[in-house]
Amino acid sequence: MPPQTTHRRARLLLTLGLTTLAGVGLGACFNGLEAEGLPCTSNFQCGTKLDCIDGLCGGSFACAEGGFIEPELVCDGTLDCADGRDEDFTLCYGEGESFTCASGLELPTALTCDGEAHCPDGDDEDASTCGALELNFCEDAEGSAFDYGQGPLSENNAGQMPLAAHFVQLAGDASPDVVFAARDGAYVRVIEYGQGMGQEFDLPGSSESLPYYGNKGVVDLEVVDLDIDGSLDIVAAAWASGEAIELYTYKSSEGETPAMWGEHSVDIPGTPEFVGLELGDLDGDIFPDAALVVDHVSGFAVYVGSGDNGLHDELGTYFDFSSEALTLLTGLNEIHDLALADVDGPEDGGYDDLLISGRSLDDIPRVLLLRRDLGPLSLGWETPVTIDLPAIEGHEIIAGNIGGDPNTDFALLDVAGSLRVFINDSGAFSPGELLETGGELLSGLTLADLNCDSATDLVFNIGTTAQIRALLGDGEGGGQFVSFDSFGIPGGGLDVDEFNPDDDTPDIVHLVASEQDEVFSVEVLVSSDASMP
Helix, strand or coil, X not given: CCCCCHHHHHHHHHHHHHHHHXXXXXXXXXXXXXXXXXXXXXXXXXXXXXXXXXXXXXXXXXXXXXXXXXXXXXXXXCXXXXXXXXXXXXXXXXXXXXXXXXCCCEEEHHHCCXXXXXXXXXXXXXXXXXXXXXXXXXXXXXXXXXXXXXXXXXXXXXXXXXXXXXXXXXXXXXXXXXXXXXXXXCCEEEEEEECCEEEEEECCCCCCCCCCCCCXXXXXXXEXXXXXXXXXXXXXEEECCCCCEEEEEEEXXXXXXXXXXXXXXXXXXXXXXXXXXEEECCCCCCCCEEEEEEEECCEEEEEEEEECHHHHHHHCCCEECCCCCCEECCCEEEEEEEEEECCCCHHHCCCCEEEEEEEECCCCEEEEEECEEECCCCEEECCCEEEECCCCCCCEEEEECCCCCCCCEEEEEECCCXXXXXXXXXXXXXXXXXXXXXXXXXXXXEEECCCCCCCCEXXXXXXXXXXXXXXXXXXXXXXXXXXXXXXXXXEEEEEEECCCCCCXXXXXXXXXXXXXXXXXXEEEEEECCCCCC
């Protein structure tokens, strides 16, 4: 809400005080009754019958049409005077551009799309307001409005627990495809969009037909160029309680349907529970490696699989988990999410480090940072660094260049409705402002330059308002919120990339459910003023 104490009173005095009292007679017969409700700085200005109380003669605020209201009702975001004088824009805010709510209340444009409703009906936060701001520089160097519409919708059953959806060119012509899966689902499915038509096919697992992974369900889905040939490949993790974790790799080649490339059963004593999988550079060669986090009998632990293209030719697999021992993770009793990124830059060899968000043993929200250790004989992990989290639960974590400098920062998303960026300053992380997103059931936190201004934006789902919301980054951990309507209730991971070849504005793919059946389908949001591929 607008400021309500010292700043408001000073604004009242500056705006109405001297100007208004100039029209009030201050002669020998002035008793002050005609000044009742007007701003004042001393009892002299209020005559003999009124005192200057809380900056107002008589202690009440005068509405222009007659009548008085209590001073705490002035500039509180609610129109109490019939003529709206108590919320006059200049009175409350001074100079600047304004946004007019449907109720007639005027706000500074800086308060629109900031994740908090200031208009009585919330129209300063709705999609038509936030999406219409001229903040999109992809099509017009001077800025234009975002305008997203519904693209292809695959109504095929994607399951009731959405996991992830990725844009990736996998098969057929140059049109982008989508690969997706449901959490604990029975398949990884590809939708090939050639000539605007979605042709769907499943990727085989240990079986050529359903259930592809036996009694195991898909628990993670990643896309990465495994063999460094310029085409993105697929890694799927399948697991069931009490069973070994299996990693399936699928190789894609230009114009060809992805083919099963390798199946690896990760042999960890005690058959621990799967927690998460991240891919990155953990040993310094050109091939992606795997950081597999499990809930072991001795606690949480990380297991490293070195990626090696030559292993496929020799053993029919890709990851080698035999070269590095299991590393126990101390100080956490709950893990929410993982991220791999090079926190310290090229000076440490360019290896990726592991960020884990969760809760400490004493139940405090925390991020654990594990740096790769360049030992004299082998690679490992340094002693973990703990980062306690002020006022946010990190249900999702993502790492990347958010602050505008070369350093790697990270951001946390709380499913209950908040977002926070942590800026990397020479290896130490400082929390940015806690941002309230204006909704709950948040998911799918993704980094992208959505509006082509060369700053990193944060994009995510809001389940309670059925929207995609983006924080258009300012390079300092803050920015401007914009919103786009989803055509269902979104959940799980989302991706941002170019889907429409006819414009430059990135498009969005995510998983949505209808209110009736709560079964998730794949939805693509595209710039509505561009034609479909």
